[in-house]
Amino acid sequence: MKIVIRNFKPGDVAPISRLQKKYNKAVPDSSIVQAEVYNSPEFEGGKNVFCAFNEEDELVGYAPIYPVLATEESGYLNVLWAEIKVDPKFNEKKLLRDMLFDRMMARAAEIRNNAPVKDTKICFCHYSTETDSINYILSKGFKPCEGIYNMMRDLSEPIMQYEVPEGLNIIEWKMETREERAKYINAYNIAFPEKPWNVEGLEHFMKSDMWVGGTTMTAFDGTDIAGSIMLYWKTDGETERGKRQAYTENIFVMPQWRKKGVASCLISKGLSHLAQQGAKYALLEVRANNIKALDIYKRMGYKILREQVVLEYSIID
Numbered sequence: 001m002k003i004v005i006r007n008f009k010p011g012d013v014a015p016i017s018r019l020q021k022k023y024n025k026a027v028p029d030s031s032i033v034q035a036e037v038y039n040s041p042e043f044e045g046g047k048n049v050f051c052a053f054n055e056e057d058e059l060v061g062y063a064p065i066y067p068v069l070a071t072e073e074s075g076y077l078n079v080l081w082a083e084i085k086v087d088p089k090f091n092e093k094k095l096l097r098d099m100l101f102d103r104m105m106a107r108a109a110e111i112r113n114n115a116p117v118k119d120t121k122i123c124f125c126h127y128s129t130e131t132d133s134i135n136y137i138l139s140k141g142f143k144p145c146e147g148i149y150n151m152m153r154d155l156s157e158p159i160m161q162y163e164v165p166e167g168l169n170i171i172e173w174k175m176e177t178r179e180e181r182a183k184y185i186n187a188y189n190i191a192f193p194e195k196p197w198n199v200e201g202l203e204h205f206m207k208s209d210m211w212v213g214g215t216t217m218t219a220f221d222g223t224d225i226a227g228s229i230m231l232y233w234k235t236d237g238e239t240e241r242g243k244r245q246a247y248t249e250n251i252f253v254m255p256q257w258r259k260k261g262v263a264s265c266l267i268s269k270g271l272s273h274l275a276q277q278g279a280k281y282a283l284l285e286v287r288a289n290n291i292k293a294l295d296i297y298k299r300m301g302y303k304i305l306r307e308q309v310v311l312e313y314s315i316i317d
Helices: 010-026 035-039 041-046 093-114 131-139 178-191 199-206 262-276 291-299
Strands: 004-007 049-053 059-068 078-082 120-127 143-154 169-173 215-221 224-232 243-253 281-287 303-315
Touching: 004 093, 010 035, 010 049, 010 059, 035 041, 041 059, 041 199, 049 093, 059 093, 078 093, 093 120, 093 131, 120 131, 131 303, 143 291, 169 262, 178 199, 178 224, 178 243, 215 262, 224 262, 243 262, 262 281, 262 291, 281 291
Parallel strands: 078 120, 243 281
Antiparallel strands: 004 049, 049 059, 059 078, 120 303, 143 281, 143 303, 169 215, 215 224, 224 243
8 A cells, every 4th residue: 555645735734624524523532623733833834744645645644743842941851742643444544653653753853853952752642532542652652641631611600800919900912013922922931931932933823713803811010911811712613512612821920920819810801801702611721730720720610621641752861
């Protein structure tokens, strides 16, 4: 059987979307992401995504790598988030996975060698029902680590309001200029040194369908950012249990403003905004070992929907 593997091209967006839906039909718990994301700068013009085609030139599998590269001063490891997704009806799944895995690991080695920090973790993330994928990755020497919770907040339930901490002003902030976006990224990277972002990645996201109505609620101490929550949803009316859903992500508070009620205030205002926009549910993801964040989210009315299993392989010098 002939299988051709090449790097992602913009024309692969539609075939990837179709394959995701086919996979989701076979494994309903699996996630569906907008395939346009593979056009973003983090995937380096397709170098970080491998697409596999059969003899009829039909897409039968793909493997993306999303690199989160640490800075030398941060003290953190690089994390390369990876995935291998194959057509559930493809007969030679093991062969296809092996081919994609080999190409993906070779690319991961290139990314690591070119990064300022060499210590690296490669991570796969799956729902527990994706047993074939989990067993395959475990067979490659990956080990389970802490999971990721998907949490949901029913916006029809009352939303508790919190007093804004003294000295802060919380406003809706759309980051409409490049200067404002750079300011946001600077604050984000101070709050999240383990997963730095960049202006180019933010700007690419803000051009997506997810951001058409997107915004932030941001707390300012004068002109300085004290904390922020990002709010967005799909324009196609994506639903969870038949209801429109939105996302509350990138929730952060600057170190000097932590333990002052800023996070609760930001989340409350964010949830109220989404409810006013007609959303029925607010979703977020959080690492299972992030106990402080979990406690805040539960207090704000979020409930755990399901857990993703994270499998990792460490390359330490």
